[in-house]
Amino acid sequence: MAEVRLKSYEFRREREESWRELEALLARAESRGIQSLTPAELFRLPNLYRATISSLSVARSITLDRNVLLYLEGLAARAYFFVYGARGSFGVGVARFFGRQFPQAVRDARYNVLAAALAMFLGVAIGCLLTLSNTDWFYTFVSEGMSGGRSPTATTESLRAVLYDDGGGVLESLYLFATYLFTHNSQIGMLAFALGFALGVPVMLLMFYNGLLIGAFVALYASRGLTIEFVAWLSIHGTTELLAVILCGGAGLSLGSAFAFPGRHSRLDNLARRGRKAGMIAIGAVAMLLIAGLLEGFGRQLVQDPALRYLIGGAMLLLWLLYFTFAGRERADDRSE
Amino acid sequence: MTAVNEAGKAAALPRPKNLRDVTTPEGVPLRFELASRSDRVTALIIDLMIIAGVIFGLGLMMLVLAIMVGMSGWQAAFGLLAFFILRNFYFTYFELRWHGTTPGKRALRMRVIDRYGGRLRPESVFARNLMREVELFLPLSLAASANNVGAGNWAILFALVWASLFTLMPLFNKDVMRAGDIVGGTWVIKAPKGQLLPDMALATAAGIETADPGTPAYTFTREQLEVYGIYELQTLETVLRQQGITAEETRAEVCNRIRRKIDWQGREEVDPQRFLAAFYAALRAHLENRMLFGQRRESKHDRKV
Numbered sequence: 001m002a003e004v005r006l007k008s009y010e011f012r013r014e015r016e017e018s019w020r021e022l023e024a025l026l027a028r029a030e031s032r033g034i035q036s037l038t039p040a041e042l043f044r045l046p047n048l049y050r051a052t053i054s055s056l057s058v059a060r061s062i063t064l065d066r067n068v069l070l071y072l073e074g075l076a077a078r079a080y081f082f083v084y085g086a087r088g089s090f091g092v093g094v095a096r097f098f099g100r101q102f103p104q105a106v107r108d109a110r111y112n113v114l115a116a117a118l119a120m121f122l123g124v125a126i127g128c129l130l131t132l133s134n135t136d137w138f139y140t141f142v143s144e145g146m147s148g149g150r151s152p153t154a155t156t157e158s159l160r161a162v163l164y165d166d167g168g169g170v171l172e173s174l175y176l177f178a179t180y181l182f183t184h185n186s187q188i189g190m191l192a193f194a195l196g197f198a199l200g201v202p203v204m205l206l207m208f209y210n211g212l213l214i215g216a217f218v219a220l221y222a223s224r225g226l227t228i229e230f231v232a233w234l235s236i237h238g239t240t241e242l243l244a245v246i247l248c249g250g251a252g253l254s255l256g257s258a259f260a261f262p263g264r265h266s267r268l269d270n271l272a273r274r275g276r277k278a279g280m281i282a283i284g285a286v287a288m289l290l291i292a293g294l295l296e297g298f299g300r301q302l303v304q305d306p307a308l309r310y311l312i313g314g315a316m317l318l319l320w321l322l323y324f325t326f327a328g329r330e331r332a333d334d335r336s337e
Numbered sequence: 338m339t340a341v342n343e344a345g346k347a348a349a350l351p352r353p354k355n356l357r358d359v360t361t362p363e364g365v366p367l368r369f370e371l372a373s374r375s376d377r378v379t380a381l382i383i384d385l386m387i388i389a390g391v392i393f394g395l396g397l398m399m400l401v402l403a404i405m406v407g408m409s410g411w412q413a414a415f416g417l418l419a420f421f422i423l424r425n426f427y428f429t430y431f432e433l434r435w436h437g438t439t440p441g442k443r444a445l446r447m448r449v450i451d452r453y454g455g456r457l458r459p460e461s462v463f464a465r466n467l468m469r470e471v472e473l474f475l476p477l478s479l480a481a482s483a484n485n486v487g488a489g490n491w492a493i494l495f496a497l498v499w500a501s502l503f504t505l506m507p508l509f510n511k512d513v514m515r516a517g518d519i520v521g522g523t524w525v526i527k528a529p530k531g532q533l534l535p536d537m538a539l540a541t542a543a544g545i546e547t548a549d550p551g552t553p554a555y556t557f558t559r560e561q562l563e564v565y566g567i568y569e570l571q572t573l574e575t576v577l578r579q580q581g582i583t584a585e586e587t588r589a590e591v592c593n594r595i596r597r598k599i600d601w602q603g604r605e606e607v608d609p610q611r612f613l614a615a616f617y618a619a620l621r622a623h624l625e626n627r628m629l630f631g632q633r634r635e636s637k638h639d640r641k642v
Contacts, residue, residue: 006538006618008625019533050363057365062629064621066571067534067578074531077367081436081448084362084456093459101460179414183421187470190425194471197503197516255520272452272522279464279520 008063015055019075022048026078034082049079100328102284105277106247107324112257113250119204120246123211124218131219141216150217156224163226163233164304182293185241186286189248193255193282200256207249214242232306235313237296243320244288251281288320354511357524359454369526371513372447377525383441388423395419424474428466433459438528446528453522465521468503472516476500537577538618555607555615561599562623568636570624573617577610588613 025045028036037045056072063069106113130137135152142151150159188206195202214234221230258274259267295316303309355373358366399416431439437449437457449465451457479497507515512524576591592609595601595616624634 006622006625007629008621009536009538012536016533023533053361053363053365056367062625064567064570064625064628065536065538066574067531068536071531071533073368074529076361076365077369077529080361080367081450097459179417183417186421186425190467190470191475194468194475194516197468197471197520198499268519269522271519275464275520276458276460276522279467280460282467283460283463 008059008065008068011058011062012065012068015051018048018051019055019072022052022079023075026075026082029082030078045079046083049076049083052076052079097280098284098287101280103324103327105280106250106284108277109250109254109281112253113247115253116203116207116249117246119207119249120211120214120242123208123213124215125211127212127215128219128222129215131216132223135220135223138216138220141212150220152220152223156226159221159224160226160229163229179293179297181296182290185245185289185293189245189285189289190282192245192248193251193278193285196252196255196278197259198256199260200253203249203252203256207246210245229306232309232313233300235317236300236303236309237292237313239313239317240288240295240320241292243317244285244292247281247285247288251278251285254278254281355513357512357526359450359452361454369450369524369529372445372525372527374507374513376445376447376527377507377513377515380439380441380445380447383444384428384439387440388427391423392420425466428469429462432457432462432466437462442525446530447525448528449523449525451522452518452524457523461521461523463521465517465523468515468517468520471500472503472506476504534578537574537614538621555603555612555619557599557616557619559623561601562620564599564637565620566634566636566639567624570617570620573613573620577613577617585609 022045025037025041025048029045034042052072053076056069056076059069059072127137127141131141138152192203192206195206218227218230221227254274255271255278258270258278262270265273295312299312300309303312355371357369357371359369360366395416399412402412428439432449435443438447442448449457449462451461476497479493479500503516506519507513512518514524518524573591576587579587588609592607592612595613596607627634
């Protein structure tokens, strides 16, 4: 008969068993997770995968059996997902992220972070100067809901009270306050990152606008001689929070500049390369905002002494700067990864 | 790989526009089919419904708790945090834990892969899902705010149009990438499947019971086998594997057409199934033999080599 002479059939007959074995392993791993495989089977998986990949490559040049080709394509792809799937334990991943990847990504995007910081400080300066020259500007920058009674018409006493008030007055609601601050700020931070996709222009505006807000408040408190106390109130959490927001903005800008100035890679490749790093920065910044939320929700209400507030805020800032400058430097050869 | 092989690969299977090659670290290209836009939308809706369901369930639970033991800051904080985590990390969590799938993607048999053939890295998953902020939630919140701000309606409309540019991005590129896929360096593909069926060149598989194994049921001359190429061979394979009520009819029709085309001189009355199986086996043997010598004939339109 004709089929006996078919080389492609011989090829299939010799290898079919290992394909079937791989298929059975994969079916189990896909439905019940990779943990359901025994150590021996786990050890076997990469070998079977390589055998199948080589079968596929041979099959493409010797067989015309469409079913076999499609089957091998599918089988090799399914095995590929497991062999090159996400790896490692969650804990190790987190440690690696904060130990190395996050500070490295921040260092790599330092110019974008600086640009975002500049936009914000420019906002602070302009907001402060304009409001000092004419208090009407305050209403332009700060919406009524956001000011929460803190406006140029408020008395100095009530303004001072805000700085030393314990929020709602009930200590229990601090959990709620901290959570609210964290979720709200993180949402803004993530938005700042995502907006970077629009060439970064909205990011700059967002940073600038945030700066204006702060500047307006600084001016308001400065006009009542409360500058030192206000900055103390702001700095206890603000050094962490504003830094995180600036990092998100920097991540967004790095995304925008990847698109606008692709350099020697194609735009698409460049966006993918930088996008991943920018995403890391945004995730790290969310973790920072969690810390900032705790500082703001608890620390600010429990610590009332301006000097102590400065101390905590300054120490946090120093800590972050040291972390971003020195953390994860020792393995510089891994950076291209 | 040689040029012959490259060209051959491309045409060995009919190649629609939604196929993409990913080169594995072993240097072997794997071919994936991109998930369709409608599947992506359906999966998203399923996932969003799950999120909404969980939020609704949590809300109900809190309500019951509030009625039973009274409302406290802890509960509200928990609810706020749960909402935040669901909104921002639902997709990320599942794509990390379930090898690039979410419940919605799994239901539609789709999967996220790295566009450059590496493993799907956590940072890609983070980046692609953070982008949902502009793609999905920004337009939604803009649309929601259009109702309560009277004066700025035109500005909001403008912002909405601008924001939906990101949302609609998958419609404008042939890789069906949304902004998150571009930034994360990912593709969403159909999960590969495929069953190993019996070889149609085998007599038993083709349903030919030869009384006398020494002589093939039908023999074909070299000229007759030169009429067709690989594309026709694989179409014939599909026809032979076909099951269903019209399968017999199709085979009879195809059988007649082939007999006319190759100028069949043998018996006038043939059993279509047996004739086609024999022709398939002979044609495959012939074409595979030619292929071993580096001569791939892709279809009947290919020049005779």
